[in-house]
Amino acid sequence: MMRAYVTGVAVWGPGLAGWEASRPILAGEAPYVATATPPPLPSILSATERRRTGTTVRLALAAAQAATEMAGLEPDALRSVFASANGDGAVVHAILETLAGTDRSVSPTHFHNSVHNAAAGYWTIATGSGAAATCLGCHDATFAAALLKAMAEVACEAAPVLLCLYDAPLPEPLDSKRHTEAVFAAAFVLAPGPDGCLAVLEAEYAAGPASAELAEPRLPALRGLSRVNPAARSLRLLEAIARQVPDACCAGLLDGRVDMRIAPCSTAAAS
Amino acid sequence: MRPLGISAHTVVSAMGRGKAATLAALRSRQGGLRPCDFEDVAPDGKIGGYIGRVEGLEAHSLPEALAGYDCRNNRLADMALRTDGFAEAVAGAAERHGPERVAVILGTSTSGVLASEDAYRHRDGAGALPAGFDFERTHDLFSLSRFVRAALGLRGPAMVVSTACASSAKTFIDAHQLIAAGACDAAVVGGVDSLCRMTLYGFSALDLISATPCRPCDAARDGISIGEAAGFALLERAESEIALLGYGATSDGYHMSAPHPQGVGAIGAMREALARAGLRPDEIDYVNLHGTGTRANDAVEDHAVADVFGPGVACSSTKGWSGHTLGSAGIVEAVIAALCIREGLLPGCLNLTEIDPGFSAGVLAENREQAVRRVVSNSFGFGGINCSLVLGRPG
Numbered sequence: 001m002m003r004a005y006v007t008g009v010a011v012w013g014p015g016l017a018g019w020e021a022s023r024p025i026l027a028g029e030a031p032y033v034a035t036a037t038p039p040p041l042p043s044i045l046s047a048t049e050r051r052r053t054g055t056t057v058r059l060a061l062a063a064a065q066a067a068t069e070m071a072g073l074e075p076d077a078l079r080s081v082f083a084s085a086n087g088d089g090a091v092v093h094a095i096l097e098t099l100a101g102t103d104r105s106v107s108p109t110h111f112h113n114s115v116h117n118a119a120a121g122y123w124t125i126a127t128g129s130g131a132a133a134t135c136l137g138c139h140d141a142t143f144a145a146a147l148l149k150a151m152a153e154v155a156c157e158a159a160p161v162l163l164c165l166y167d168a169p170l171p172e173p174l175d176s177k178r179h180t181e182a183v184f185a186a187a188f189v190l191a192p193g194p195d196g197c198l199a200v201l202e203a204e205y206a207a208g209p210a211s212a213e214l215a216e217p218r219l220p221a222l223r224g225l226s227r228v229n230p231a232a233r234s235l236r237l238l239e240a241i242a243r244q245v246p247d248a249c250c251a252g253l254l255d256g257r258v259d260m261r262i263a264p265c266s267t268a269a270a271s
Numbered sequence: 272m273r274p275l276g277i278s279a280h281t282v283v284s285a286m287g288r289g290k291a292a293t294l295a296a297l298r299s300r301q302g303g304l305r306p307c308d309f310e311d312v313a314p315d316g317k318i319g320g321y322i323g324r325v326e327g328l329e330a331h332s333l334p335e336a337l338a339g340y341d342c343r344n345n346r347l348a349d350m351a352l353r354t355d356g357f358a359e360a361v362a363g364a365a366e367r368h369g370p371e372r373v374a375v376i377l378g379t380s381t382s383g384v385l386a387s388e389d390a391y392r393h394r395d396g397a398g399a400l401p402a403g404f405d406f407e408r409t410h411d412l413f414s415l416s417r418f419v420r421a422a423l424g425l426r427g428p429a430m431v432v433s434t435a436c437a438s439s440a441k442t443f444i445d446a447h448q449l450i451a452a453g454a455c456d457a458a459v460v461g462g463v464d465s466l467c468r469m470t471l472y473g474f475s476a477l478d479l480i481s482a483t484p485c486r487p488c489d490a491a492r493d494g495i496s497i498g499e500a501a502g503f504a505l506l507e508r509a510e511s512e513i514a515l516l517g518y519g520a521t522s523d524g525y526h527m528s529a530p531h532p533q534g535v536g537a538i539g540a541m542r543e544a545l546a547r548a549g550l551r552p553d554e555i556d557y558v559n560l561h562g563t564g565t566r567a568n569d570a571v572e573d574h575a576v577a578d579v580f581g582p583g584v585a586c587s588s589t590k591g592w593s594g595h596t597l598g599s600a601g602i603v604e605a606v607i608a609a610l611c612i613r614e615g616l617l618p619g620c621l622n623l624t625e626i627d628p629g630f631s632a633g634v635l636a637e638n639r640e641q642a643v644r645r646v647v648s649n650s651f652g653f654g655g656i657n658c659s660l661v662l663g664r665p666g
Contacts, residue, residue: 002452002453002454052527076524085411085413087412087433092384092387095469095473096384096387096388096391096469097391098472099388099391099468099469099472100388100391100392100394104468104472105472105476106469106472106473106475106476107476108476108477111469111473111474111476111477112477112527112528112653113527114469114473115380115433115434115435115527115652115653115654116380116412116433116434116435117433117434117435117652117653117654117656118527118654120434120522120654120656121522121527121653121654121655121656122527122654124522124523124524124654124655125524125525125526125527125655127524128524129522129524130521130522130523130524130535130536130539131521131522132444132520132521132522133434133520133522133654133656134432134434134441134445134520134656135432135433135434136430136431136432136433137411137412137413137431137433138412138413138416138429138430138431139407139411139412139413139414139417141413141429141430142413145428145429145430146430148428148430148449148454149430149445149448149449151452151454152445152448152449152451152452152454153448155448155451155452156447156448156451156452157448172398173391173394173398173399173400174387174400174406176399176400177400177404177405177406177407178406178407178411204453204454205371205427205428205454205455206371207371207426207427253428253429254417254420254429255426256371256426256427256428
């Protein structure tokens, strides 16, 4: 199994307003109430760049910034893996609408924001980062695939990696073909060494489907959310980090899965 | 790094179908660009310009069991899988390693977006998309890797990388990392991007499409010609004639659609690639440039290449043949790099009248025959993503 240490974590979704507020909920110590939770504005983004970005990108950056700050790392040298099933659906829809009309003058800003790696681009611009960045889009397997990629990068490069997952609903009429609910983001800083770690994570790919019991959140109240937003498939891992007890879980990747083992850092150090 | 073997590779672009056709186009200096005749995109020189279109896609059909994936992008993927014996080579790898140990890691920038473009034009009175439109298996990014994985009968990890014009180059890095970390034993890498209105009109909106066939490195260059292509490589720890020797990946952290003016990210990617390969700059025989043909890209890249390799290194862009195939440019040019090494051929830039007098790298204007051991291939994308690969004979 590939191993990494979680040194930073962030979450943003309905009723989950940042890690501090969400930790007791995810640990089952406080009730979950699915209230609308407007995403925060990432302070790293300049006013100009903020105007150029939409909700989806800003949410991703806010989560990335929070996890990086918790890890106590300077973002300008941090490798990053951004991952989103839908990307910025509002931008894609706007372009498709334009292309279906008679005047097909696509907005230049829309076009350069339409690249799937827009969030990664704005992140590296905002942080002045020269480090490797990538972006994956893997439908409902986005969490599993991106986790596998980030874990492999930590192991192979012996360097910390920021993993940022984000997804939001597509506008109509796309939503009727690919339904997503809520606006959700989660970010993890995965490091090769245990300094300042919250949990130790091991992961590997395995053939055979994921069982719902191991893939879905323990809290029944969160299961609906994990089914309607691809980024929210990370909720089981977020719960395991919050609970601070050893856990095993998985995430589906087509007809295979990524198996995970999570333990509090103190336990892992002793094992 | 330990060289990672390239056991098989193939490419389909406007240059032709397969390695032999691509090599013949390079040798004869016969490019594949033609006036834009794609769908209803007007060939008025303002929008469209020239394109690199793959012949026969409209008539190509997917295997019956995978017909639900039908769209231009997946047809192009399927055509490449059935070229140069690539699918058969992957079947061999699946038998050696087990189908669950072979990953599919592919890059695309727009996947099957053309299907959504068409569907938007056929909305009903209430604005709903046609009942038969299958977003998940066409437009969705993951459609590409799902289709290829199913077509090859693989059961391993799958992902789609979408980092604009660096997408398919990046898949070599992901495969190396997954194999090194033990997550798989072999990987199908590469990518596919196909013609669509979104990129033709989008690059036009940025005023980046040339009215003529693109002229990378030319003093009068004025933009890109968009092309479409599919290419694949099978990577595994095995003896091979040509291997991935090194890679470098950086970010500009500068601008969404303009390169860093001093090419800091590009220089960093090339230096990192050399360091991983354990090679000095003078041990590289040829640099296949990203060389899109825009004013900014080619000038910045020339500066960066000269900075890393000195003024003499032989370099050129092959986009005058293929057009800029966006997310698939990295795999197209990796396959071209492999052909150059095997055949001892350095292609000079096509459509070149006068090398930009401000350039200081050794831009090739004509083909040259010489022994080629190692090639650096550059791919840069919107969002400031830079990727350099070193391909060569191992050892």
